[in-house]
Amino acid sequence: MxxxxxxxxxxxxxxxxxxxxYSKNLEVTWSNGQLVLDSANANYSYGSLxxxxxxxxxxxxxxxxxxxxxxxxxxVAGGSVIKTLVNEIDYQNKITGVEIDAGVIQLAxxxxxxxxxxxFKLILADAHDFVLQTKERCNLLIIDIxxxxxxxxxxxxxxxxxxxxxxxxTDGFILFNTMCFSEADFARNxxxxxxxxxxxxxxxxxxxxxxxNEIILIQKLRNNAAAD
Numbered sequence: 001m002x003x004x005x006x007x008x009x010x011x012x013x014x015x016x017x018x019x020x021x022y023s024k025n026l027e028v029t030w031s032n033g034q035l036v037l038d039s040a041n042a043n044y045s046y047g048s049l050x051x052x053x054x055x056x057x058x059x060x061x062x063x064x065x066x067x068x069x070x071x072x073x074x075x076v077a078g079g080s081v082i083k084t085l086v087n088e089i090d091y092q093n094k095i096t097g098v099e100i101d102a103g104v105i106q107l108a109x110x111x112x113x114x115x116x117x118x119x120f121k122l123i124l125a126d127a128h129d130f131v132l133q134t135k136e137r138c139n140l141l142i143i144d145i146x147x148x149x150x151x152x153x154x155x156x157x158x159x160x161x162x163x164x165x166x167x168x169x170t171d172g173f174i175l176f177n178t179m180c181f182s183e184a185d186f187a188r189n190x191x192x193x194x195x196x197x198x199x200x201x202x203x204x205x206x207x208x209x210x211x212x213n214e215i216i217l218i219q220k221l222r223n224n225a226a227a228d
Contacts, residue, residue, distance in 0.1 A: 004030045016111070020103040022147050028111050035111055037078035037104070039148045042179075048210045050080040053144065054088070055206065056175040056215045057081075060140070062089045068139035072167070073097045074127040075145035077104050079114040086117055095120045096138070098130045128154045131163045139172040149179055156188060161195045168220045176216040180207070189214055 004013045016028040020039075027038045057065060065071075066089060073081060076099035085091040095117075099105055102124055108114040114122070123130060127145055141164055145152060154160050155176075164174060180186050186207075193203050193216065200223050206215040 016107065018103055018107060020101055022101045022104075024148060026104060026107060028107055037080075037107060037112070039146075042146060042149045050084060052177055052209050052213050052215065053081045053142065053175070054084055055209060056142075056177070056217060057084065057089065059206065059215075059217055060173050060175065065089050065140065066091055068093060068172075070094045070096070070136070070138040071140040071142065072136070072138040073142045073144070074131070075099065075143065076108065076114075076122065077101075077144070078108045078112045079117075079120075080112075081142060081144065082114065082117060082120055083112075086119070092119060096123065096136065097121070098123045098125055098127050100124070100126050128152070128160060131160060131167065134167060137167050137169050139169050141168055141172070141174045143174065143176040146179070149181075151178065156192050158195060161192070165196075165199055165220065170220055170222050172220050174216070174218040174220075176218070178214050178216060179212050180214045181212060186214070189216060192216065193218075 004015065013030040014027055015030060018026045020026045025039060029036055029038060065085070068091070070093065071085065071091070073095065076082065076097040079097070082095060082097060085095060097120060099122065105114070105122065105124065143155065145155060168174060178185070178189055180189065189205065196203050196218055200221040202219045202221060204217050206217070209215055
C-alpha cells in the first residue's frame with residue numbers, strides 16, 4: 001500500500017474497479033499520494049471534486065458553517081465533502097447524506113471510512129424522492145449529483161427548486177455544484193437562478209472552477225431583509 005501511494009506521484013495506480021447501475025464504471029485509484037474515487041469521465045470524490053466543494057464552503061465561511069445545526073448532502077459518493085466538513089471545518093452537528101448508488105457507498109465505506117463518522121447519517125434513496133418527502137430542515141443543503149458527467153433533469157425543475165427552498169432554514173445556504181461544457185449549460189444555470197427571483201434570496205456563481213464546474217450559492221433571507 002505504501003509503495004503504491006508513493007508510485008502514484010508518478011502515475012495513477014488503480015486498485016479497484018466496480019460496475020455501477022447508475023455510474024457505469026467506478027474506480028478507486030491512488031493519485032498524487034491519495035485515494036480518489038472516479039467514474040469513467042469524472043472525479044466523484046477526493047481530488048478535484050473535493051477542491052471544488054471546499055471553495056464553495058470557504059465562500060460561505062467555515063465559522064458560519066460550524067454554528068449550523070443540520071447539513072444535508074444530496075449526492076454523497078465517496079464522502080469527500082463529509083470529510084471536509086468534519087476534519088477541516090470541525091463541524092460537529094448533524095449531517096444527513098442522501099445517495100442513490102449502493103455500489104458507490106460500499107466503496108466509500110471500504111476505502112474511505114465513510115461509516116466511521118459519528119455525526120453522519122446515510123440515507124440510501126433517490127435525492128428527488130427524499131426532497132419531496134422529507135420533513136427535515138437544514139441550514140446548508142449541498143447538491144452534488146452526477147451520473148458520470150450528466151446531471152439529472154429534475155435538479156432544474158420548478159417543483160424540486162420549490163421543495164429545496166422549503167426545507168432550507170432562514171439564513172441558510174444552498175451550495176450547488178454543476179458542470180458546464182457548453183453555453184447551453186450556462187444558460188440552464190441562469191434559468192435555475194431565475195426561479196429564485198421569486199424568493200427573498202441572494203445568489204451568486206463561481207464559474208470555471210476546475211475548468212468545467214460552476215458553483216451556485218444561494219442564501220435564504222428573511223422577508224424583511226430582502227425588502228431592505
